[in-house]
Amino acid sequence: ASGQSSFDRVIAGDGRIEPRDEMPDDYRKSLIRQISQHAHSEIIGMQPEGNWITRAPSLHRKAILMAKVQDEAGHGLYLYSAAETLGASREDMMQALLAGKARYSSIFNYPTPTWADIGAIGWLVDGAAICNQVPLCRASYGPYARAMIRICKEESFHQRQGFEILLTLSRGTPAQHELAQEAVNRWYAPSLMMFGPPDADSPNSAKSMAWKIKRFSNDELRQRFVDMLVPQAQALGLTLPDPDLRWNAERGHYDFGELDWSEFKAVLAGQGQCNVQRVEHRRRAHTEGAWVREAAMAHAAKKAARQQQSARGAA
Amino acid sequence: ASGQSSFDRVIAGDGRIEPRDEMPDDYRKSLIRQISQHAHSEIIGMQPEGNWITRAPSLHRKAILMAKVQDEAGHGLYLYSAAETLGASREDMMQALLAGKARYSSIFNYPTPTWADIGAIGWLVDGAAICNQVPLCRASYGPYARAMIRICKEESFHQRQGFEILLTLSRGTPAQHELAQEAVNRWYAPSLMMFGPPDADSPNSAKSMAWKIKRFSNDELRQRFVDMLVPQAQALGLTLPDPDLRWNAERGHYDFGELDWSEFKAVLAGQGQCNVQRVEHRRRAHTEGAWVREAAMAHAAKKAARQQQSARGAA
Amino acid sequence: MADMAEYLLWLGDDALVSAQRLGEWITNAPELEEDVALGNIGLDQLGQARALLSYAGELLGRNEDELAYFRDDVDFRCTHLVSLPRGDFADAVVRLLLVGAYSEQLYAALTTSADERLAGIAAKAIKEVRYHVEHAAGWAVRLGDGTDESHRRMQDALNRAWPYLDELFDPHPLTDHLDGIAVDPATLKEPALQRITAVLDEATLTVPATQRVAGGGRDGRPSEHLGPMLAVMQVLARAHPGASW
């Protein structure tokens, strides 16, 4: 009971919960779910962009893209570590992902048919991720908050790089401009859906906010994102594909049209264009790498045995 | 002794030796060596051309190339069968090839960096093969002679197709013309070397000729080939890369320059550009297919067992 | 006419991309006999593609090679199933079975198309496709009911391919616009599935219970695998625009 009340006190005082602190079981489970989903999203998110590493149209862009995809692997690693501080095992989390039982951000089930998608992912998807994640840098669980601080720094680089790709395309040849516009047309609505369903339909949000894991509602974040995008789209010379998008002086925000949640739900339910491909890709890489991981363990065991033996010999 | 003399009689009378006929051990061994080398050459020869199936520049050419490479697999199969009639096992021959112990025509250790190589292989390599093989249609060993008749028919299609590819390139854009000339520059000398070393250095030839397996010497065939090429090269509008090539009215043949046999010997000794790659490719395909072959055998055994059981049940 | 051309692209692109993948198998098959067989099947598919794309090209004022070599992936109209990466031999067998069973129904129905030229193409194709399905079915049974490893590989391959099957049968407004000429893909599903499940039964394989994927190949949303495949297929033709070969 004293643990429970200390937890409440820390939360109320906007303090940080650390791994060894007591915490309610629900809090722990909810965090494991959220952090592992976030980790999986980083890992699966490597694929739609990895798709263009071999075809990046300049060496400069190739280097940036390789670094970005590599950053995402790094983010996945921090986040798995953060989840491990809560008692989850990386192996279990990975197995859940490979078995198709774990969630990851649905946005990565959309394909990247053109190079402009790399720009759109950076600008829109990473942009939405940042809006979502900046508040998480103040999440009540310490390891998660610290991981998010590092991740957000890198993500904002990524977003700027995405913006630059689109800007170059938008100001390039007519064919390049069209590629950019067409990618924005495809990624705009899905990126708005990254904030989750409307507040009215979001059952987990209330608790997360009470626990100070989440700080703003889905709809608040979505509005913030749209308000941020509109001037940036103007700077890009690209149009956001929403006829209902307009400034509302009264609200001091942009109004925007209804989103088609039925598609979101279909993708979430596994029927997106790439759901199967993404999980299958990960499964194949994991399976093909099994002999390497086994060998590394076998070698470590051999080495330890040898050291033990030579220590014994010396004694 | 009566077998030996009947063999001699058949040979002397330009007749055919058939699988069940008695034959000298040397004759049998020499034929197995020659036929299996020929079979291996067909199989390995699929690779330099197979290299362009996915990139063939028109659907018409892609279809012709696929059919050609497939024909070569077929030729390999006939020839392995012909060798099997002499008591060799396909499995043993294949293992010798995979182990790098069996010979195949050195010409296939040259690479095909450009599409024009597909034309040059057809015109020059298949052309040389035909010169070599047409006399083999009268070889004294029946199954070999019959396989060669079928193979030669198809090879002459292939040669014509190669000629057509080069003709189209030669009459095409300047870049295409240059590709064609450059490929002919690379394949001309190696194709002349396909007839084997000069007669003076060819130890096996005399016996093969006495047995009526071989009917013309290496140098005779090479001369015949050069005489055939010169007018065809003129028709193609391409130059054969030999400054010493000129008509000799006295001989009634074209004179041609010395060949650089040191390169030939290096390639033969395994140091060509693609020796390692060709055998490794075959080894990989064979290894990756092992589970399929095992399953086919296991299924056949199961099926046979079931049939036997149901036959027993019926009895 | 634009609708007709579009429909021909559906069929022609499926055939072309299938043939291109089979082309990757040549020199890589598990036995020489299979190099020959896969080559034959690829050639049949390529022949179908050429007939269909030539016809489409006449309607569009382009020839077969312009359509094959100078369209980008988003301009192709093939389903996702045919562009999946080569995979192992079990993947090849499973795809040949699934695509073949669909094509068998498709071409059978198209032999009575009101468009005579398409009916003629279908009449030739149906004979070829029947053989392809037979060939795939033979392997499916041998491998499904072979060793433990071959059974596992076949089931894995089936699980991988299955989510892409439904796209082949998706209804589409285009076929409504071509009444009597084209076939509503949805009508092909039941007989094709019957054929497939009969083979899987004999092969001791289980029909997967997996979710379908979205597809979109017919509407210019190709799989991510198509772009890299076309990069290789088109590289030489595009390096020499306007050249003859």
Place this chain on the structure above:
Amino acid sequence: MADMAEYLLWLGDDALVSAQRLGEWITNAPELEEDVALGNIGLDQLGQARALLSYAGELLGRNEDELAYFRDDVDFRCTHLVSLPRGDFADAVVRLLLVGAYSEQLYAALTTSADERLAGIAAKAIKEVRYHVEHAAGWAVRLGDGTDESHRRMQDALNRAWPYLDELFDPHPLTDHLDGIAVDPATLKEPALQRITAVLDEATLTVPATQRVAGGGRDGRPSEHLGPMLAVMQVLARAHPGASW
């Protein structure tokens, strides 16, 4: 100046093609840590390639992207070893070890090149390459002296790569023309082989006794694998000639 540019292409193309192959590993590594590590190494190599190709480009009046994207395979100057198909992780480790051991000697020697800019590039590269060799050596030992399967795979990969090693050390008239600036590759062979064999010993692997292949990459006779690789690498840039990215 043409000689200098040619020499820079030797080094730059080796680095670029190595980086391109490593790029194929990202999202496919046996563990996430290795996705990161291979990505790092690929980025280092890409950085080396860019420095070298930019320099070559200045001498030739072309920029790094024109050299990377608008040359055909026969205009590349990389050795065959770097363009071999991706293979399995053992192939990646072996090639990284072999190419790394060569590069380690090469860049160490070039730090004293009479060409200051090249010496500067080498001074940066040598630090990176030392790490790459360490990384490869660590894996070679773990896998060579790991399980029976990993030992077999490593030895197989070593046998596959070994025939291509000699080309790296082939003497060539070009380096004679660049006395004091370039390094005679033959002089690098002994120390590189020492490094390699020390690792193989610890890894319980056997130096293969296989024949070398002819090579020819320095003289415009690229491996057959380079063309298809460049088809993919260059496809987008070539589809938009003159565009900026």
